[in-house]
Amino acid sequence: MRPFVYEQPADISAAVATASRFTTNDDQPTRANAQFIAGGTNLADYMKLGVAEPNRLLDLNRLKESGLRQIRVTDDGIRFGALVRMGEAADHRDVTERYPVIADSLRLAASGQIRNMASLAGNILQRTRCEYFRETSWQCNKRVPGSGCAAMEGVNRQHAVLGASDACIATYHGDFAQALIALDAVVHAEGSRGARKMPFAKLHRQPGDTPHIETDLVADEIITAIEVPAIPWARRSLYLKIRDRESYAFALASAAVALDLDGETVREARIALGGVATVPWRASAAEQSLQGKKLDEASAEAAADAAFAQARPRQHNAFKIELGKRTLVRALLETRDMKV
Amino acid sequence: MDAAAPRPKENMGEPLPRVDARLKVTGQAHYPADLPTANIAYGALATSSIAKGKVAKLRLDEARAVPGLLDIVTYGDMDKVDKPKFGNSGATSIGPLHDRTIFHDGQIVALAVAETFEAAEEAARLIRAEYEEEKPTATFDSPGTATIPAAGKSPLFKEDVKAGDFDAAYADAAVKIDQRYSTPTQHHNPIELFSTTAYWEGDQLIVHEPSQNVTGWKVELARQLRIDPAKVRIVSPFIGGAFGSKGPMTPRTAIVAVAAKRLGRPVRCVTSRMQAFGTQTYRAETRHRIRIGAGKDGRITAFAHEGWEVTSRPDAYVVGGTSATGRMYDYGSVLTHVSLVQADRNTPGYMRSPPETPYVYALENAMDEMAVALGMDPVEFRRINEPKAEPIGKKPFSSRSLIQCYDQAAEAFGWADRDPKVGAMRDGDWLVGIGCATAIYPTAVAPCAARVRLTVDGDVRLQCGSHEIGTGVRTVAGQMASERLGVSIEKISVEIGDSSLPPAPVSGGSISTASVCSAVLMACDAIRTKLYAAATAEGGPLAGSHNEEFELAGGKILAKSGASAKVGDVLKAMQVGAIEEYAEFAPKGATPEALKKLYAGTPEFHGGEQDEDSVKYAFGAEFVEVRINRYTREIRVPRIVGAFAAGRIMNTRTARSQLMGGMIWGIGQALHEATEVDRRYARYVNRDLQDYLVPVNADIKDLQVILVPEVDHAVNPAGVKGLGELGNVGTAAAVASAVYHATGRRIRDLPIRIEQLLV
Structure with missing residues (x-):
């Protein structure tokens, strides 16, 4: 591990000021000299592996703004402070009652120990777990722009079938993000250019020709909060995660579903897919195909077909298309059958 | 009694808690890389990052610039x-720094050596190799493999067993x-990482390293370093998971010893989990x-x-x-052939039940298919x-309780x-x-020495x-002494894991309990003989009661006649403070060189298929239930039952624990594990535990x-059959059988994954 400077800024403005001093607006947050750390469950790992090489770490855990550590429910929705731990949010009563899809997505992620360490903002910014990215002797366009992609023709069972490019097929492995994108969450950030908010759907960038650009953030910007609007019918929602073992594994396919039903007819559906795409993935075509329809196995299958119409398989991950469809069908039917 | 401590049945010892349990759960057990060592440097x-070619140039300038760097050991x-030599004590014949x-x-x-672990790691990362790269051969079906017959290539595999006329019987x-069928590459991944700590005291070398074979390593390391084995000591008091991976010594040990010599101070090198995939051994893929x-009556005529x-x-x-699958059932005729396929890979090595895990998986999956066909x-069908x-040598089984296992498990x-x-x-x-x-699993036993001292x-x-290695050998060895000397377990201290102690064989092949006990x-x-002789000698407390049966219990000699004498009094009468005996056990059929070979670190194994009088195996039967979602096809195992017979069970707690661990690993082999x-x-x-999956608690319900119960006096004096490598054999086939029963899909390639059941 390379030596680095470790600082604990006292508040957001100090953190931003320090980050601003050691980075430029052209720096990618993941490649900048100064980087923020909260739970450290992803960044510390990648520093040990030589994937991330900041020479200055700004620890956000001592920031004095109390809102960063709070979950607040208002008439407009629910607001998660950026430093709230995954485990705390998963068990929060307002979350489990009003937004089961969020609680599920957190509860089914990682392990108990990691959920107690990892912050919510850090979780949504977690980087891909692609093995060719994690191990620095492989070619990787995301880690070293322009070096090539070893995964493209390599062992790619874990890789994405949606949102991939010729430069990168690395999967976005997070779970919480699928619930957020489905529920039209908003992200608040603060940086040297001021405070701003953006739709969660705008936070992550598809790889395209620039897979090393992972988000819309600049290097001195800190996510301060995540807001989810009030959606009364989100009580009928769930997150279904399919994986090789029962716990502590990334999704091979997952689905975040929320349904507004009139009897068995769909007024509105919210659908996001995990484990199959390069970024948090909203399945808008699937949502539209269900609108006004009776939700049954046939309409669920039609929605799943729509969700994966653009999927592009590689050698080992073609099964994710079929598995992703079945995961969505099952999630839709289980959500329909929820007692709320 | 709870589930973890089963009530002993016939020929089973008490479920005593492990004598080192408290040390282990309170962090006081010192594993080799934890042993306090002063003035240590880190390697x-x-x-x-290539598999075939030559290192044309090694650039060390950046590494040498790392603050705190002390030395770099490399070519020359x-x-x-x-x-190194490849064999029981050596993982490979590749001397990585002997040749580019x-x-x-x-x-x-x-090997980079520095004042801190972090500096050593950073320097190692900055060592830049320039290669003359060649196209490597990866595995089966890759261009450039060479296929050779296995028989005779290893002392452990002399011939392809056969019996009768298979071709004719199969045709009819x-x-x-x-x-x-196929099984994948697997790596052990014990939680304790691989490590070597070496230091010299004058011309004496001390090595702390997790080892299943301290005597064998002492001799092999001395040979590599060209010094007297008496000048080498291997210390390995606790091992945090071994499973065969810490059986043969790898080239790292000598490299770290050389670094410690050059530096004149202790050097500790802990290998990262990623590096362990290439620097240690593993289970290679098989086909x-x-x-x-068979006849319509279900009797097998050809295998x-x-x-x-x-x-x-x-x-x-x-x-x-x-050699095991060919002897499993009453086949009529048997034909077998094993081939080795050479590729540009590190040398594989022992991994829990090395032959049986892949071969019995294939056999038992085929037996299930045959039962369906019939x-x-x-x-x-098995009954x-x-x-x-x-069926091969027509020898009897020393004992075989397979059907009892099936009946009780069913x-x-x-x-x-x-x-x-x-x-x-x-x-x-x-x-x-x-x-x-x-x-x-074959029941083998090897020569073993032990020293026991009883004080006044x-x-x-x-x-x-x-x-x-986690099996509880301290506890069962102590139990044997407790039983024979009539002393409670608390009064017994057990010293193991050091090559300066009386030599024991490699802790592999499930031989330790039988050999040590x-x-x-x-x-x-x-x-006992000395005590009884002294007690019954003229003037002794039991004078006159010669040649009588007696027991030792509660610190007393109890003669059958009812007379008794305190052991302490007998020692006092002998005018000694202690009786100490050094025993060298050699199994029945041992060669005249057997004990010499024990000290040389190359112990003979006896039993299994090799003995003249009978073949010796432990058996078990496993039943599993699987559940598979009708949409998404993930496979879960809510229930598993295994029944096993293994002669004398020294301790029902440690026996159950080993068998349970084996069955859990078997579930992992069926559904999760693959490099x-x-x-x-x-x-x-997938060189880490993120993507190298093993079962987690939630997978085991x-x-x-x-x-x-089983009694077998033929296997060894202790009557013990090893069971450490029994529980994980067959499990994957039982899972495959259950998956077929649930879905009608016969999966022949492990691990069984969702994608195989989607289509």
């Missing part, structure tokens, strides 16, 4: 040291199958073709098992499980083909309630399947250079171990 390995620095040739991915190219069989022919195993270019590592209950003698599992029709059992959206398979105060000190038994009985090889580069891809 980190630099390893190759090992010239006064001999290359790269034989496999992750081969050591240098009314019902037959001909199928192919199988099995043909079975053929062909196996293919990947190995490295320089070393012929063979597992050759056909329209016969799979348990009944019909239960042999009176093994009863506990509720096998009778199974609807045999495929797909007939459902629970809502979950398809339910039930399957079973046989477990088998009734304290016992037991010394034996065996190894605590047999030696302890001998030493204790020699003490992915990038075929273009012959490199391992209702698990039951049944210990079936």
Whole structure:
């Protein structure tokens, strides 16, 4: 591990000021000299592996703004402070009652120990777990722009079938993000250019020709909060995660579903897919195909077909298309059958 | 008694808690890399990122600039040291720093030594190798493999077993199958990482390293370093998971010893988990073709098992499980053949039940297919083909309780309630399947020495250079001494894990309990003989009661006549403070050189198929239930029952624990575990626990171990059959059988994954 400077800024403005001093607006947050750390469950790992090489770490855990550590429910929705731990949010009563899809997505992620360490903002910014990215002797366009992609023709069972490019097929492995994108969450950030908010759907960038650009953030910007609007019918929602073992594994396919039903007819559906795409993935075509329809196995299958119409398989991950469809069908039917 | 401490049945010892349990759960057990060592320097390995070629140039300038760097050991620095030898004590014949040739991915190219662990790691990372790269051969079907017959290539695999005329019998069989099976590459991944700590005291070398074979390593390391074995001491008091991976010594040990010598201070090198995939051994991938022919009555008339195993270019590592599968049932005729397929890979090595895990998986999956082809209950099919003698040499089994295991496991599992029709059992959206398979493991034993001292105060000190790899050998050796000397376990101290102790064989092949307990038994009985002779001598407290049966209990000699004498009084009468006996146990059939070979670190194994009088195996039967979601097809195992018979059970708690761990690993082998090889580069891809999956707690629900009583005096004086490598054999086949029952899909390639059940 390379030596680095470790600082604990006292508040957001100090953190931003320090980050601003050691980075430029052209720096990618993941490649900048100064980087923020909260739970450290992803960044510390990648520093040990030589994937991330900041020479200055700004620890956000001592920031004095109390809102960063709070979950607040208002008439407009629910607001998660950026430093709230995954485990705390998963068990929060307002979350489990009003937004089961969020609680599920957190509860089914990682392990108990990691959920107690990892912050919510850090979780949504977690980087891909692609093995060719994690191990620095492989070619990787995301880690070293322009070096090539070893995964493209390599062992790619874990890789994405949606949102991939010729430069990168690395999967976005997070779970919480699928619930957020489905529920039209908003992200608040603060940086040297001021405070701003953006739709969660705008936070992550598809790889395209620039897979090393992972988000819309600049290097001195800190996510301060995540807001989810009030959606009364989100009580009928769930997150279904399919994986090789029962716990502590990334999704091979997952689905975040929320349904507004009139009897068995769909007024509105919210659908996001995990484990199959390069970024948090909203399945808008699937949502539209269900609108006004009776939700049954046939309409669920039609929605799943729509969700994966653009999927592009590689050698080992073609099964994710079929598995992703079945995961969505099952999630839709289980959500329909929820007692709320 | 709770589930973890089963009530002993006939021929079973008490479920005493492990004598080192408290140390382990309170963090006071010192594993080799934890042993306090003053003034230590840290080593980190630099390893190759290609699998074939040459290191043209090694650039060290950046590494040398790291603050705190002390030394770099690389090409040229090992010239006064001999290359490793491949064998029981040596993992590979590749001397990575003896020669710039790269034989496999992750081969050591240098060791960086620094004042801190972090500096050593950073320096190792900055060592830049420039390669003359060649196109490597990864595995089966890759261009450039060489396939050779395995028989005779290893002392452990002398011949392809056969019996009768397979071709004729198979041609005539009314019902037959001909199928192919495969098992993947697997790496051990014990939680304790691999490490070497070495330091010199004058010309004496001390090495702290997790080892299953301290005596063998002492001799092999001394040979490499060209010094007297008496000048080498290997210390390994606790091992945090071994499973064969810490059996043979790897080239790192000598490299770290050389670094410690150059620096004149202790050097500790802990290998990263990623590096362990290339620098340690592993279970190579295997392929199988099995043909079975039977009459309509279900009697097997023809059995053929062909196996293919990947190995490295320089070393012929063979597992050759056909010697067990060829003797499993009453086949009529048997034909087997094992081939080695050489590729540009590191040399494979022992991994829990090395031959049986892949070969019995293939056999038992085929047996299940055959039962289906015959329209016969799979348990009944095995019952019909239960042999009176093994089919190859027609020798009897010293004991064989397979059918008792099937009966007891079937009863506990509720096998009778199974609807045999495929797909007939459902629970809502979950398809339910039930399957079973046989477990088998050869019962071997090896020479072993032990020293036991009984003091006038009734304290016992037991010394034996065996190894605590998690199996509880301290506890069972102590129990044997407790039983024979009539002393409570609290009064017994057990010293193991050090090559300066009386030598024990490698803790592999499930021989430790039998070998160690047999030696302890001998030493204790020699003490008993001395005590009794002194007690009954003229003037002794039991004078006159010669040649009588007696017991030792509660610190007393109890003669059958009712007379008794305190052991302490007998020692006082002898005018000694202690009686100490050094015993050298050699199994029946041992050669005249057997004990010499024990001290040389190359112990003979006896038993299994090799003895004249009988073949010796432990058996078991496993039943599993799987549940498979009808949409998404993920496979879960809510229930597993295993019944096992293994002669004398020294301690029902440690026995159950080993069998349970084996069954859990078996579930992992069925559903989770596989090292992915990038075929273009012959490199391992998922080199960490993120993507190298093993079962987690949530995967294991209702698990039951049944210990079936069995008495076998032929196996060894202790009457013990090893069971450490029994529980994980057959499990994967039982899971495959259950998956078939649930879905009608026969999966022949492990691990069984969602994608195989989607189409």
